[in-house]
Amino acid sequence: MASRTQDTSSNLDLVPKGTKERDLHEVHEEALVQFGYIQSALRDERMQCLQDRRFVNIAGAQWEGPLGEQFEHKPKLEVNKTAKSVDGIIREYRNNRMDVRFVSKDGAIDDNLADTCAKLYRSDEQDSSAEDAKDNAFQESVDGGIGAWRLRTRYENEESEEEDEPQRIVFEPIVDADSSVFFDLDCKRQDKSDARYCYVVTSMTYDEYEAEYDESPANWPKQIQQRYFDWLTPDVVYVAEYYIVEWEPGRILFYRGLDGSEVSHTDEELENDEDLARTLKATGFRKTREKKVRRKRIHKYVLSGGAVLEDCGCIVGSEIPIVITYGKRVFIDNVERVQGHVRGAKDSQRILNMQVSNLAELSVMSPVEKPIVTPEQIAGHQEMWAEDNIVNRPYLVLNAVMDAAGQQALSGPLGYTKAPQVPPAQAALIQFSNDNIKDIMGNPDEAGKVISHVTGQMVQAAQQVIDSNAFIYISNMAKAIRRCGQIWLSMARQLYTQKGRKMKGIGDVESSMTQIELQKPIIGPDGKVTKANDLTRAFFDVTVEVGPSSESKRQAATQIIAGALPVIQDPTTQGVLALYYLSQIEGEGVAALREYARMELLKKGVGTPTPEEVQKMAQQAQQQAAKPSPTDQFALASAAKAQADAQRAVADQALIAARTEKTKVDSVVALAGVDNDKRKAALDEVKTLSDIHLDHKQSAMDTAESLHGMLTQPSQDSPPGAGQ
Numbered sequence: 001m002a003s004r005t006q007d008t009s010s011n012l013d014l015v016p017k018g019t020k021e022r023d024l025h026e027v028h029e030e031a032l033v034q035f036g037y038i039q040s041a042l043r044d045e046r047m048q049c050l051q052d053r054r055f056v057n058i059a060g061a062q063w064e065g066p067l068g069e070q071f072e073h074k075p076k077l078e079v080n081k082t083a084k085s086v087d088g089i090i091r092e093y094r095n096n097r098m099d100v101r102f103v104s105k106d107g108a109i110d111d112n113l114a115d116t117c118a119k120l121y122r123s124d125e126q127d128s129s130a131e132d133a134k135d136n137a138f139q140e141s142v143d144g145g146i147g148a149w150r151l152r153t154r155y156e157n158e159e160s161e162e163e164d165e166p167q168r169i170v171f172e173p174i175v176d177a178d179s180s181v182f183f184d185l186d187c188k189r190q191d192k193s194d195a196r197y198c199y200v201v202t203s204m205t206y207d208e209y210e211a212e213y214d215e216s217p218a219n220w221p222k223q224i225q226q227r228y229f230d231w232l233t234p235d236v237v238y239v240a241e242y243y244i245v246e247w248e249p250g251r252i253l254f255y256r257g258l259d260g261s262e263v264s265h266t267d268e269e270l271e272n273d274e275d276l277a278r279t280l281k282a283t284g285f286r287k288t289r290e291k292k293v294r295r296k297r298i299h300k301y302v303l304s305g306g307a308v309l310e311d312c313g314c315i316v317g318s319e320i321p322i323v324i325t326y327g328k329r330v331f332i333d334n335v336e337r338v339q340g341h342v343r344g345a346k347d348s349q350r351i352l353n354m355q356v357s358n359l360a361e362l363s364v365m366s367p368v369e370k371p372i373v374t375p376e377q378i379a380g381h382q383e384m385w386a387e388d389n390i391v392n393r394p395y396l397v398l399n400a401v402m403d404a405a406g407q408q409a410l411s412g413p414l415g416y417t418k419a420p421q422v423p424p425a426q427a428a429l430i431q432f433s434n435d436n437i438k439d440i441m442g443n444p445d446e447a448g449k450v451i452s453h454v455t456g457q458m459v460q461a462a463q464q465v466i467d468s469n470a471f472i473y474i475s476n477m478a479k480a481i482r483r484c485g486q487i488w489l490s491m492a493r494q495l496y497t498q499k500g501r502k503m504k505g506i507g508d509v510e511s512s513m514t515q516i517e518l519q520k521p522i523i524g525p526d527g528k529v530t531k532a533n534d535l536t537r538a539f540f541d542v543t544v545e546v547g548p549s550s551e552s553k554r555q556a557a558t559q560i561i562a563g564a565l566p567v568i569q570d571p572t573t574q575g576v577l578a579l580y581y582l583s584q585i586e587g588e589g590v591a592a593l594r595e596y597a598r599m600e601l602l603k604k605g606v607g608t609p610t611p612e613e614v615q616k617m618a619q620q621a622q623q624q625a626a627k628p629s630p631t632d633q634f635a636l637a638s639a640a641k642a643q644a645d646a647q648r649a650v651a652d653q654a655l656i657a658a659r660t661e662k663t664k665v666d667s668v669v670a671l672a673g674v675d676n677d678k679r680k681a682a683l684d685e686v687k688t689l690s691d692i693h694l695d696h697k698q699s700a701m702d703t704a705e706s707l708h709g710m711l712t713q714p715s716q717d718s719p720p721g722a723g724q
Contacts (some may be wrong), residue, residue, distance in 0.1 A: 014335045025309040031242050031303055032221075037224055038182045045337050046224045049144035049178035052342045054226065055349075056082050056143050061355055063286075077357045082342050082349055085469070089341060092470040094135070098478055099672050100485035101507070104541040114540055116516055116533050119505030120496065126506060128170035134175040137480070141327045148177035150200065151321040151487050153495060166501060167316075169491050171484075174200060174322070179224035181324060190329060190476070191483035197244040198320050203236040218306035239309065242301040243320045248302050250295040255285040262288070268295070269536065270499075300488035315510075317491035321547055325480035327473055341473070345440045352433035355426055362422065371413035377399050381506055434473075441469070485542035496535045555724035576606060 054061040063076045084432050100121055102114040124130070137147030153167045174181060180201040187195040201222050209217045217237040263285065269279050273709075298320055300312040315321070327340035377398045378385055384396060399411035444684045491629070496518055505516040520532045561581045582597035602617065604610045611615065 004593075009612070024311060027242075027301060028303055028308050031199075031301070034184070034197070034223070035182065035240070038185055038199070039221075041185060041335060042182065043224060045335065046146075046178045046544065047226065048343070049146055049338060050176075050224060050226055051339070052340055052346070053140065053144035053178070054079070055346055056086055056342045062349060067350060067354075071354070071357065073376060073490070075357045076353070077360060078353055079356050080349070081352070081437050082345050082441060085437075086142055086341055087347075089473055090135075090139060091478065093474055094339055096474060096546055098481045099545045100481060100488075100523050101543045101545055102485070102538075103543055104487070105539060105541055112542075113535075113538055115404045115491065116505065117492065117535065117538050117540065119507055119516060120492065120503060120512060120535075121485065122506040123504045124169045124488070125171060127168065127504075128172070130171035133171045134477075134481070136175065136325070137177065137325050138473070138477050140175075140177055141325045144178050145327040145329075145340040146178040146324065147326075147342070148174040148181045148322060148324045149252070149484075150174055150198075150323070151204070151317075153316050153491070159286040166498060167495055169488055169495065177324065179222065181322060183322075183324070188331070190326065191479055192318070192322070192324055193483065195245070195320055197242065200241040200243075200322060201238050202241065203238055206235060206237055209237050209239070213304075213309050218304045222304050222305060237304075240303045242303050243315075243322065244299050244301075245320065246297045246299050246314070247294045248291050248297055252291045252293055254291070256288045258284040267293075269559040295614050316494050317487060319490045321487050321491070323480050323484045323487065326476050329476070338627050341441060341469075345437050348369045348433045348436040348440070351429060352437070355430045355433065357421065358426065359430075364430055365397050369418065372415045372417065373398065373413050374401060374410070377410070377413075418657070440593065470695065478546050482542050482544045483664040485544070489538060489540065492535050493538055576601070576604060579604075580606070 028141075051061075051064070059078065060076075062080070063071065068076065087338050088279070100118065102117045104111040104114055117600060121158070133149035137149050139488055140147035151174050152171055152172060154170050155165045155246055156168050157165060182199045182201075183192045183195040184197050192198070201220055204212070204219055220238040220240045222238045244602055251268065252263045252264050256262050263280075265276065265280075296318040297314045298317060299317050301308055302312065326338050329336065329338045331337070333589040381397050384393065388396060398411070398413070400408045403409040453587075453720065499519045501518045503516050503518065505514045507514060516533055519534050521529055522532045561577050561584075564576060565577055565581075568577060579597045579601050583594055583601060585594060598607070599617070601607050602613060
C-alpha cells in the first residue's frame with residue numbers, strides 16, 4: 001500500500017531566530033532525535049512484547065515467522081493452552097480490585113480531607129469508566145509485558161458555552177502500549193516518576209487528521225509493528241503526544257499572626273486568589289520571610305512527522321499523566337527488558353502445535369493394508385479393484401503373470417502397504433510439551449475439579465498454589481495504581497479549587513453517594529473559621545489496598561455467617577449475626593429489608609454509621625422522645641379507666657338515691673290520700689331530681705370512655721397487644 005503521507009519538514013535555518021515558530025521547530029527536531037534513540041534501544045524488546053500479544057490472541061499467529069514457512073503446505077493446527085492460563089490470571093485480578101487510599105503525612109488517622117480525596121477519586125473513576133482503562137492495561141501487561149493508561153481533564157458539560165465551565169479528571173485507555181508508550185532512557189523507577197519526558201504514539205484516520213489540523217498528514221516514525229495474517233488494516237497516520245518536565249522558579253511566603261501562629265502560601269496561590277492576601281492583612285498576618293523554590297510543570301505538545309501540530313502549554317498537574325504497568329521487568333545491560341506470562345511457554349506451545357498437526361496428518365491416511373500388484377495382474381479388472389471400498393464383492397480377481405517360457409510366474413500380490421504408525425518419540429514429545437506448559441503457566445484445569453474425598457481446606461490450599469502465578473502481575477499493577485493516585489492528586493490540587501463548587505463523592509463499598517462542597521467555611525475546634533474540603537492543602541501519601549471485590553467479600557461473609565449460626569448458642573449473638581446476614585443479601589425487592597437490618601445493627605453498636613445514617617438515627621430518637629413509650633401509654637390508659645370507673649360508681653349511687661326518693665313519695669301519696677294536684681307536683685319534683693342524676697351519670701360515662709379510647713389507641717411503634 002502506497003503511503004499517503006508527505007514530507008513536510010522544513011529547513012530550521014530558514015526560520016527566523018527568536019520567534020515562536022523557531023522555538024517550536026527546535027522542540028520538534030529535539031523530540032525526533034530523542035525518540036529515535038529510545039525506539040532504537042527498545043525496538044527488539046518491544047517487538048517481542050508485540051509478538052507475544054499476537055501469539056496468544058490472534059488466530060494463526062502461533063505459526064508466524066520461519067516456522068510457518070516450513071509448514072506452508074501442511075496442516076497448521078493450534079491448541080492454544082496459553083490463553084487459558086492468561087484468562088485465569090485476569091479473572092484473579094478482576095476478583096481482587098484495588099482501591100487507592102490517601103494517608104496523612106503526619107500519621108493522623110482521622111483526616112477528613114483524605115477521606116474527601118478518596119471519595120472524589122472514586123467518583124472520577126466511576127464517571128470515566130476507569131475500569132475499562134485499567135482492565136485493558138492489565139490484559140496487555142499479562143499478554144505481552146506492558147500496559148498503560150492516561151489521565152486528562154474534560155469539562156463536566158461538554159456542550160456548555162460557559163467559559164468557566166468546571167472540569168473533571170478522567171481516565172482513558174492507551175492501546176498497544178508496547179509500541180506506543182516510551183519514556184526517556186534515563187528513568188529507572190518502575191512507576192516512571194523520575195522521567196523527564198514521555199511519548200505516546202496514537203493513530204488517526206486520514207480524514208480525522210485533515211479535519212483536525214487542516215494540513216497534509218505526515219507520519220510520526222513508528223517502527224514497532226508486525227502484520228502477517230492481517231490482510232486488511234485501517235489506513236491511519238500516527239501522531240505523538242510529547243510530555244516534557246519543566247521547572248519554574250517560585251516562592252513560598254511565610255506569614256505570622258497576632259497570636260504567633262505561622263502560615264505559608266506560594267506566590268501562585270496569592271496570584272490566583274485575590275481575597276487571600278486581603279484576608280491575611282485584615283486578620284493581622286504579616287509577612288516574615290520567603291523561600292525560593294522550583295515548581296514542577298508538565299508541558300504538552302502534539303507532534304506529527306513534520307511539525308508541531310499543537311502547543312498545549314502547561315497542563316494541569318505536576319506529574320506526567322501517563323501510568324504504565326509491567327508483567328515482569330528487569331534491567332540487563334542498561335536495557336529495560338519486560339515480558340508477560342506467555343513468553344516462556346511459546347516454544348513448548350509451538351512444539352505441541354507441530355506434533356498435533358503431524359498427528360492429524362497421519363490420522364487421515366488410510367489405515368487399511370492395500371495389495372501391491374503389477375499392471376498385468378489387474379489388466380481388465382481395474383474397475384473391480386477401484387470400487388472395492390464401495391461395492392461389497394465376495395472376491396477380487398487377479399490375472400496370472402506368465403514368464404518367457406509360458407509358465408505361471410506370479411499369481412498373488414507382490415506385498416501389502418502398512419498403516420501409518422505414531423513414532424514413540426512423537427508421543428513422548430507431545431507429553432513433554434503439555435507438562436512443560438503446565439510447569440511454566442500453571443495448571444488451571446485442576447482448580448475446576450471437585451473431588452469428593454478432599455476437604456475444603458485442601459481445595460483452598462490447591463487454589464492458592466494456582467493463584468500464586470498471578471501475584472507478581474497483581475503486585476506490579478498495584479504499583480501502577482499507586483502512581484495513578486499520585487498523578488490524580490497533583491491534578492486535583494490545581495483543578496478542584498472553586499469555592500462552593502458541589503461535586504459528587506463515592507464512599508467505600510458500605511457507604512452511599514455523597515455531595516461534597518469545596519472550600520466550605522466551617523468553624524474549627526479552636527473557634528476559628530476555616531475551610532473544609534480545601535484540596536489545595538491535599539498533600540498525602542498514597543497507598544493501595546488489594547483484596548477481593550465487594551461482591552466476593554459479601555458472598556464470603558454470608559457463607560461464614562450461615563455456617564456459624566447453627567453452632568452459636570447465645571441468643572443475642574444469634575440475633576446480631578442474623579441481622580448482619582440480612583444486611584448482606586442481594587436481590588430484587590430486598591433493599592428495604594437490607595436497610596432495616598443495617599439500621600438495627602447500628603443501634604446495637606455494630607458497624608460505623610455514615611453521616612446520613614447518624615442524622616437519620618438522631619431524627620428517630622427525637623421522634624421517640626416526643627411521645628410516650630408503649631409502657632407509659634399503657635399506664636396512662638389504665639389510670640384513665642380507673643378514673644372513669646370511679647365516676648360511673650358516683651353516678652350509680654346518685655341514681656339509686658333518686659329512685660329511693662321516688663319510692664318514698666309514691667308511698668306517702670298513696671297512704672295519705674292526697675289529691676291529684678299535690679300528687680302530680682310531688683311526682684314532677686321527684687322526676688326532675690332523677691333526670692339531673694341521670695344526665696350527670698351519662699356525661700361522666702361519655703367523658704371517661706372518650707378519654708380511655710384516646711389513650712389506649714395503639715401507635716405505629718407500639719408492640720402488638722399494647723394498651724389492651
